Amino acid sequence: TICKRYAYTYFIQNNLKEIFLSIHKIILDCDPGHDDAIAILLALSSPKEIECLGITVCAGNVPIELTAKNALRVLSLIENKTVPVFRGCPKPLVTKLVTAEHVHGESGLDTGSGVSLPEPISNCQKQHAVEFILETLSKHPSDEITLVATGPLTNLAAAYTLDPKTFKKAKNIILMGGAGFEPGNITPAAEFNIFVDPFAAKSIFESEIDIFMFGLDVTHQMIITPKRLSLIKKSSNSIGPTTADLLTFFNSYDTKKYGWDGAPLHDPCTIAWLIKPEIFQIKKMSVEIETNNGPAFGRTIADWFNVTDKNKNVNVAISGKSDQFFDLIAERLSRFS
Numbered sequence: 001t002i003c004k005r006y007a008y009t010y011f012i013q014n015n016l017k018e019i020f021l022s023i024h025k026i027i028l029d030c031d032p033g034h035d036d037a038i039a040i041l042l043a044l045s046s047p048k049e050i051e052c053l054g055i056t057v058c059a060g061n062v063p064i065e066l067t068a069k070n071a072l073r074v075l076s077l078i079e080n081k082t083v084p085v086f087r088g089c090p091k092p093l094v095t096k097l098v099t100a101e102h103v104h105g106e107s108g109l110d111t112g113s114g115v116s117l118p119e120p121i122s123n124c125q126k127q128h129a130v131e132f133i134l135e136t137l138s139k140h141p142s143d144e145i146t147l148v149a150t151g152p153l154t155n156l157a158a159a160y161t162l163d164p165k166t167f168k169k170a171k172n173i174i175l176m177g178g179a180g181f182e183p184g185n186i187t188p189a190a191e192f193n194i195f196v197d198p199f200a201a202k203s204i205f206e207s208e209i210d211i212f213m214f215g216l217d218v219t220h221q222m223i224i225t226p227k228r229l230s231l232i233k234k235s236s237n238s239i240g241p242t243t244a245d246l247l248t249f250f251n252s253y254d255t256k257k258y259g260w261d262g263a264p265l266h267d268p269c270t271i272a273w274l275i276k277p278e279i280f281q282i283k284k285m286s287v288e289i290e291t292n293n294g295p296a297f298g299r300t301i302a303d304w305f306n307v308t309d310k311n312k313n314v315n316v317a318i319s320g321k322s323d324q325f326f327d328l329i330a331e332r333l334s335r336f337s
């Protein structure tokens, strides 16, 4: 009997270990933003893979008052009052804030139909985002918390500056930002998130924390075509039509500007990788951030062909399977029916 009991305990402990090890405990730092909104929905519809401890917002696509309100509105859409939202830094570390209303509309979450998302049903927490990030990291063992960043890296860099030792307890940083091979989308050289706060990005990229970068190289493969938009619309009775309405607005800028079939769905690549890493191909390389004034300001200089012997500090997503990516999104959204 003792033997059996021991075997049983051993079995349970190991299985629990298995289960818990496979859940990513994340803090999602974002600037919603349409694609940030989809990243939130994807994370919160995947409880077997992802436990979202909190959403922290930074200034980016729109000023901080709006990114905070938009995060709460996305939670309101799915009637979620439990995930806490923390307001972070209202401006980049050094430079003036640059926003992207030309892509996301005045509210940051404009819709094709003009009907706004529901008003928030909860409030932001009193604690500052940077304090929440550091407190969470200090409460958990090293290498347990994953920081996902889908906006400028201001909050993360502020936390790192405030308390580097605690910040380095993070398991890794999974970020949307930069462009290794692709040209930029806010200047010919720079991607928006890095351009808004290149000094924050430089500090994070030099932190020696394990970084996974989902930049324009891979996100420009994830185009919201009309077929994929209708897949999303049909995915869920409760939120499919509203999500498609949001993405219809989001599609309008890129289709006009680039002549593409739709906009690239950037930010959810980070969460999709945590759920199904097999969707993406990753290559480790040296990535440096250009912070000198000039046309390359905010560029991520990636040693794609390994022409230097510089430290390979970043895991760069170099390609992704777009059908699998959109199938995953539609399947997870269907859980909100």
Ligand code: BDR
Binding pocket: 033, 034, 035, 036, 061, 100, 103, 150, 151, 176, 185, 191, 192, 193, 266, 267
């Ligand atoms: C990034 O910029 C923002 O407009 C999007 O939300 C995304 O995070 C793409 O360059």
Ligand code: CA
Binding pocket: 030, 031, 032, 033, 035, 036, 060, 061, 150, 151, 267
């Ligand atoms: Ca974003």
